[in-house]
Amino acid sequence: MKSWKSLKKILCVRLDNIGDVIMTMPAIKALKEAIPDRSLSLLVSCASAEAARAFKIADELIVYDAPWMKASKSVSNKRDFEMIEQIRSRNFDAGVIFTVFSQSPLPAALLMFWAGVPRCLAYCHENPYQIISDWIKYPDPEQGIRHEVKRHLDLVSATGAQLSSANMFLEIPMHVTDLVSRKLRTKGVKLNKPL
Numbered sequence: 275m276k277s278w279k280s281l282k283k284i285l286c287v288r289l290d291n292i293g294d295v296i297m298t299m300p301a302i303k304a305l306k307e308a309i310p311d312r313s314l315s316l317l318v319s320c321a322s323a324e325a326a327r328a329f330k331i332a333d334e335l336i337v338y339d340a341p342w343m344k345a346s347k348s349v350s351n352k353r354d355f356e357m358i359e360q361i362r363s364r365n366f367d368a369g370v371i372f373t374v375f376s377q378s379p380l381p382a383a384l385l386m387f388w389a390g391v392p393r394c395l396a397y398c399h400e401n402p403y404q405i406i407s408d409w410i411k412y413p414d415p416e417q418g419i420r421h422e423v424k425r426h427l428d429l430v431s432a433t434g435a436q437l438s439s440a441n442m443f444l445e446i447p448m449h450v451t452d453l454v455s456r457k458l459r460t461k462g463v464k465l466n467k468p469l
Contacts, residue, residue: 275408278433281367281393282309286332287317287382288372289340294422295322298372299329300437301426305370306331308435315364319343328446336360342381354385361389368393368408370433372426375412375419380405397429408432 284305288298295318306314316332323337338357369386371379371394379396383405386394395408402409410432420428427437455465463469 275432276393278368278393278395278435279309281433282311283313283315283365283367285315285317285336285361285364285366285369285386285391286372287369287386288322288326289317289319289338289343289382290322290374291319292322292325294372294374295326296329297422298426299331300423301370301372301430301435302329303331304427304430304435304437305433307438308430308433315366317361340381340385358385358389361386361391366391368395370394370430371396371406372429373397374422375425395429395433397425 286298286302286305288295302314302316306312313334314332315334315336316326317336317338318326319339320337323335326332326335338353341351341354366386366389369391371382371386373379373382373396375397379398380402383394383396383398383402387405393408394406395410396402396406397410397412398406399412410429458465
């Protein structure tokens with residue numbers, strides 16, 4: 275694989291739900307730390323956008339409900355063509371597709387390919403030829419299933435990205451804390467006592 279050191283504008287794709295995005299954040303943090311002036315955009319679903327914002331790692335959040343994801347309610351390809359143009363207009367140097375071991379990265383890779391993203395890193399079972407330039411054959415499940423965090427860190431390590439610290443943080447906005455406190459009080463939960 276050619277070096278990623280000169281790639282400064284990266285699109286990270288994780289179109290699943292909240293938990294999936296949370297499992298991907300250490301790898302995204304590693305990509306950010308690898309090149310200090312690197313700009314990272316994160317393409318996420320509506321369902322996980324708030325969680326992605328709370329980590330404050332990505333420089334930009336792009337929200338898209340992809341028709342190949344089970345939670346998508348997309349019924350027209352108009353939004354898909356608009357997304358291709360939106361990605362094209364940002365002139366990304368590369369993209370990284372994060373999936374669970376049972377998902378194909380090919381629909382997201384094709385989206386980036388059509389948008390003109392020149393480099394793409396992803397795990398894939400079958401040979402994707404030109405659609406994924408930096409292809410890593412799935413080692414799982416044949417060699418065991420890795421924890422999602424480890425799996426994604428292993429993927430970005432192919433670019434030289436390493437996590438400096440395993441400590442992660444999630445910044446919960448005050449309005450969310452207040453909302454949860456109100457809901458708990460209406461259910462009779464005493465907030466000054468251990469749960």
